[in-house]
Amino acid sequence: MKDRRLVVMISGFGSNLQAILDACAAGRLPARVVLVVSNRKEAYGLVRAQRAGVPTLYFPLKPYRERGLDRAVYDRDLAERILPYRPDLIVLAGWMHILSPAFLERFPGRVINLHPALPGMFPGMNAIQRAFEAYQRGEIAYSGCMVHIVTPAVDEGPVLAQAIVPILLEDTLATLEARMHEAEHRVIIEGIRRALEMCE
Numbered sequence: 001m002k003d004r005r006l007v008v009m010i011s012g013f014g015s016n017l018q019a020i021l022d023a024c025a026a027g028r029l030p031a032r033v034v035l036v037v038s039n040r041k042e043a044y045g046l047v048r049a050q051r052a053g054v055p056t057l058y059f060p061l062k063p064y065r066e067r068g069l070d071r072a073v074y075d076r077d078l079a080e081r082i083l084p085y086r087p088d089l090i091v092l093a094g095w096m097h098i099l100s101p102a103f104l105e106r107f108p109g110r111v112i113n114l115h116p117a118l119p120g121m122f123p124g125m126n127a128i129q130r131a132f133e134a135y136q137r138g139e140i141a142y143s144g145c146m147v148h149i150v151t152p153a154v155d156e157g158p159v160l161a162q163a164i165v166p167i168l169l170e171d172t173l174a175t176l177e178a179r180m181h182e183a184e185h186r187v188i189i190e191g192i193r194r195a196l197e198m199c200e
Contacts, residue, residue: 014045147191
């Protein structure tokens, strides 16, 4: 498999982006990150990208909202900015926007997402906190994370990789989040590898 081109989209700290950059540099992924996109200017992931010599794109939604433009206009323009980088795969690694068909149709089957919950459990925002609260109520004994192909239905696309993360009696939300992030760093590499195999 030749080196494939990855675009990674983030909104925050970028620890999963770092896991991807490290795996590419070590040869554990036959790929390279050609662009990092953020919708937040202060996202530390942009610093990680710059340190690795990867081009960055800051592309906020707010100016579109202020002009009263439809969300699909933003998604279409974002896709147009990404297209020149010729991505084989677009990886949502903490990207905090739901992408509409206006974006997804430009990259059919080539957008994957890391979500901190197992299939069918806690779709959408604050999944780790919601899992922790469900554990405290005695409703679940574990949670997990997954990488899936993005579809218009939020966090419901075909699953590429997943890992169970136990919730311990002594856990706080912070310790559960830390253990979840460790699992995410492994699962995102596995998910990217499987997605690239499917793209061949």
